[in-house]
Amino acid sequence: MPIKQMLTVVLFLSMSDIMKRIFLITILRLVLLLTLGLSNCKSSGTNPSSRQDDTTYAPTAAINTTRGHELFQQRCIACHGLNGKYRNNNAADLQFNKLDSIGIINTIVNGKGAMPMFDHVMPDSDLAQLELYVKTLRR
Numbered sequence: 001m002p003i004k005q006m007l008t009v010v011l012f013l014s015m016s017d018i019m020k021r022i023f024l025i026t027i028l029r030l031v032l033l034l035t036l037g038l039s040n041c042k043s044s045g046t047n048p049s050s051r052q053d054d055t056t057y058a059p060t061a062a063i064n065t066t067r068g069h070e071l072f073q074q075r076c077i078a079c080h081g082l083n084g085k086y087r088n089n090n091a092a093d094l095q096f097n098k099l100d101s102i103g104i105i106n107t108i109v110n111g112k113g114a115m116p117m118f119d120h121v122m123p124d125s126d127l128a129q130l131e132l133y134v135k136t137l138r139r
Helices: 003-014 017-044 066-075 101-110 124-136
Strands: none
Touching: 017 101, 017 124, 066 124, 101 124
16 A cells, blocks of 8 residues: 555544544535536536636536535524524524534534534535535625
8 A cells, every 4th residue: 555545544544533524525525516517517518727717717606506405494494594594593694604614514513502413414415515505605
């Protein structure tokens, strides 16, 4: 086994469980973003490396948040409301949420205040989709 792979395995094994989940969710997000970005390029017939104007190209606009929206409606809407602004049970106003991806995932997994933990309730792929959707609610 090459040294790079051995180091990666050793680092991964020494991580806490939550850090392992966050690491795996990050990898899932990267694969999802790459897949969506490449399929968007193929369907539009454009090559991102040959674009003339960088201001018209927005790779994040291609992110499909349908699954994240479904999860939000199932699990979050009662306290956060349809647009993330409703504050039932002192829920955070998600429109002004400043957490990064790790902070959002950590809050979903571990809960906060009256918010329940969703640690073993949804798979990592759903956590990644929900995290992406929560970011779309920001103003």
